[in-house]
Amino acid sequence: MPLTSQLQTAGLRATPKRLAIGGLLFDGVDRHVTADDVADMARKAGIKVSLATVYNTLNQFVAAGILKRIILDTDRTYFDTNVSDHHHLFYETSGDLLDVPGDSLRIEGLPAAPEGARVRAVEVVIRMSGTPVSTGSTAG
Amino acid sequence: MPLTSQLQTAGLRATPKRLAIGGLLFDGVDRHVTADDVADMARKAGIKVSLATVYNTLNQFVAAGILKRIILDTDRTYFDTNVSDHHHLFYETSGDLLDVPGDSLRIEGLPAAPEGARVRAVEVVIRMSGTPVSTGSTAG
DNA sequence: AATTATTTTAGAACAATTCTACACTGGGCT
């Protein structure tokens, strides 16, 4: 689906900044980025956008359901372009965040939600030490 | 184990503030508290302690392995007196954090850690909407 | 008692995020 329609379907007008930021994120690759990452990506792509707009836009994307907020670190918020239910490998040293591949992971014995409560999400985070496979700076 | 020995075993001198804060936390009940919670508990117990010392002490307890840091919210850090591997129910509206009872929950199909990496922890957070059972303000 | 190391503290600093308040845009309407 073209980004313009995706935004409109999500109830957001296809404005220049939203198209620019969305273009950086929704390119078919599953991405895990911080607001700063996005600001850097924009700068490198020659897109002039304020940090406030980066935050506004990411929050609007989350509210619209086309981006997911992931919390696993006190001092940075990750945004995930993969909005389906899935789990994560978090490399605490480097800050790299990777999807757990496929449906490899199953959870059994989930407690039933008590009356008046509902399960919104079940999130598994595998916290890793060391370095992820083929990510980050390789010699060169 | 008495708190004094517990601190010494953990490599921490049994100072007045550490004993006071430890006394509030390590009473046999599994607790999930924020630094502010601890400051409030101290105030109510007539313990005069600065917020800086609350933070210092909680961080020292974490470093010593007698307290666990839990991150599931951008703007508060929870500390857990249950340092064993276990999982959580998080009521996003109220901020209540509950242990998943017993060993009810099993995870299958964990990916193998790649060379040079190690699994430090596997954490499951069940994010709930609504209100937890018999917690918070009941009529009275 | 003097010396030294550790602890405790108030308040400043920090940093990610949000807020405020104003400027800018752009499409619908005449």
Added chain:
DNA sequence: AGCCCAGTGTAGAATTGTTCTAAAATAATT
């Protein structure tokens, strides 16, 4: 084309949980 106006974009201030600093208090050691 020229207004209108809601929605958008922005700079910079504000917020807030946490950490840092640097000095005072306390405890241990000689």
